[in-house]
Amino acid sequence: MPILSIFFGIIVRMWHDDHPPPHIHVEYQGFEALVQIDTGRILKGKLPKKVASIISEWCETHQSELLENWNRAQRFETLERIQGADRD
Structure with missing residues (x-):
């Protein structure tokens, strides 16, 4: 499965x-989740609260890039790689 981004160990x-x-x-550190791109909400699985918050904000910031990748994947x-929340 292609990696889109790695940041803060996520x-x-x-x-x-x-x-x-x-x-x-x-x-993230043994946790796994499916996160909906347009809402940033966890569909399945579990993440620590802080990580879920970071991912939700990251999805909002990079929503168009994520949806473009979704269409490519289909x-x-x-x-395409996407810049992480740590700007790396």
Whole structure:
């Protein structure tokens, strides 16, 4: 599964041809969650409260890039990296 971004120890991934709604896969220190792109809310799984807040804000900031990647993934195209919340 392609990595879109890594910041503060948080790994953000997206699968090609994944099921709707548009979402990302987030991993952090043994926690895993599916996060909806347009709302930043956890659909499945669990993240520490602070990490969930960081991801929600990050999704809002990078929503257009995430949705562009979602559309690329649906067409099995190469996904673009996205700047992390730590500006790395």
